[in-house]
Amino acid sequence: MxxxxxxxxxxxxxxxxxxxxxxxxxxxxQPKPLAIxxxxxxxxxxxFPLLAIAATVLxxxxxxxxxxxxxxxxxxxxxxxxxxxxxxPKPEEKPVKPKSAVNQPVLATNRIHGKRxxxxxxxxxxxxxxxxxxxxxxxxxxxxxxxxxxxxxxxxPATQIKNQHRIG
Amino acid sequence: xxxxxxxxxxxxxxxxxxxxxPVLSANAQDPRIQMGSxxxxxxxxxxxxxxxxxxxxxxxxxxxxxxKDEDEREVKKLVAGLKGVYVKSFEFESVGxxxxxxxxxxxxxxxxxxxxxxVNVTSKKEGMLEVYLLFNGDIVGGLAxxxxxxxxxxxxxxxxxxxLDKLAKLEGQLGVPELGIESPKxxxxxxxxx
Numbered sequence: 001m002x003x004x005x006x007x008x009x010x011x012x013x014x015x016x017x018x019x020x021x022x023x024x025x026x027x028x029x030q031p032k033p034l035a036i037x038x039x040x041x042x043x044x045x046x047x048f049p050l051l052a053i054a055a056t057v058l059x060x061x062x063x064x065x066x067x068x069x070x071x072x073x074x075x076x077x078x079x080x081x082x083x084x085x086x087x088x089p090k091p092e093e094k095p096v097k098p099k100s101a102v103n104q105p106v107l108a109t110n111r112i113h114g115k116r117x118x119x120x121x122x123x124x125x126x127x128x129x130x131x132x133x134x135x136x137x138x139x140x141x142x143x144x145x146x147x148x149x150x151x152x153x154x155x156x157p158a159t160q161i162k163n164q165h166r167i168g
Numbered sequence: 169x170x171x172x173x174x175x176x177x178x179x180x181x182x183x184x185x186x187x188x189x190p191v192l193s194a195n196a197q198d199p200r201i202q203m204g205s206x207x208x209x210x211x212x213x214x215x216x217x218x219x220x221x222x223x224x225x226x227x228x229x230x231x232x233x234x235x236k237d238e239d240e241r242e243v244k245k246l247v248a249g250l251k252g253v254y255v256k257s258f259e260f261e262s263v264g265x266x267x268x269x270x271x272x273x274x275x276x277x278x279x280x281x282x283x284x285x286x287v288n289v290t291s292k293k294e295g296m297l298e299v300y301l302l303f304n305g306d307i308v309g310g311l312a313x314x315x316x317x318x319x320x321x322x323x324x325x326x327x328x329x330x331x332l333d334k335l336a337k338l339e340g341q342l343g344v345p346e347l348g349i350e351s352p353k354x355x356x357x358x359x360x361x362x
Contacts, residue, residue, distance in 0.1 A: 046323060126228070133221060136242035140219040140253040141243065144324045147313045149298050150238050152336070154289040
């Protein structure tokens with residue numbers, strides 16, 4: 001038996017090998033175009049995590065909005081007291097006017113010095129604001145003490161005894 | 169898919185609660201009373217006092233208090249630690265100008281945890297007077313006074329550590345002697361009668 005047949009198909013072939021060749025030959029590679037079966041279903045993308053994140057952010061913004069809406073009433077109050085129909089001006093208030101008059105010459109001198117004038121105007125504004133705040137504060141404390149005094153009067157033993165006498 | 173769905177919902181809920189929790193806790197013990205709902209009464213009132221002094225204004229005001237004047241020194245001491253003073257007072261010409269709901273909006277806030285009603289005085293002449301204190305532990309964190317009369321509605325709110333003794337001492341020192349303490353209208357009537 002010549003082994004060359006197995007190597008390069010030369011020489012005498014072995015009948016058994018030939019038989020095997022015939023049997024297995026049906027399974028031999030036959031060149032043909034590759035056919036990809038159209039079975040792959042496109043996978044649906046899961047948007048849920050993104051939606052959850054978006055919802056969380058939205059809720060956070062909403063909560064922040066609610067908080068800001070509630071907060072401004074705390075943080076940005078009106079800074080001026082307003083009194084509708086105030087009482088007649090007290091005669092004591094009149095001497096206040098000369099104070100501003102006293103400040104006027106200072107302003108005039110500051111106009112000459114540009115840098116200093118800005119700071120002095122600022123200081124004047126600050127002082128005006130401070131005085132206004134002080135007035136408001138005094139007014140607020142006045143109202144508060146009035147009310148507290150009224151409570152004190154009503155809850156004092158003397159008043160209670162007086163009321164008991166009235167009832168009696 | 170189901171566990172993923174549940175996990176995301178849970179994450180979203182936790183995130184939402186984390187965001188909301190500080191908001192809710194911040195408002196739980198707020199010494200500041202919201203009085204904006206009373207603003208509409210200004211149109212009906214014959215006299216309105218509206219004072220809003222925040223911490224910044226308080227600090228500015230403290231600068232102009234004289235240390236030489238004893239009264240002003242006392243006031244300066246009193247307001248030193250305060251964070252705000254807010255007053256809304258409405259006086260009306262006639263009865264029934266404000267609704268119970270107006271007062272209830274204030275009372276609802278004063279029912280919040282932390283607030284304690286210290287005094288409640290009811291009289292025919294003076295109406296109803298309530299004094300509330302906000303306690304942060306043992307420390308007073310705020311004061312609220314609510315005075316409701318037929319023709320008057322006053323809300324006072326002091327934010328910060330209030331010293332009631334000092335406040336009481338101020339009576340008569342702020343240009344409000346005895347005549348300012350009682351309701352002015354009955355006095356005016358008496359004057360007329362005289």
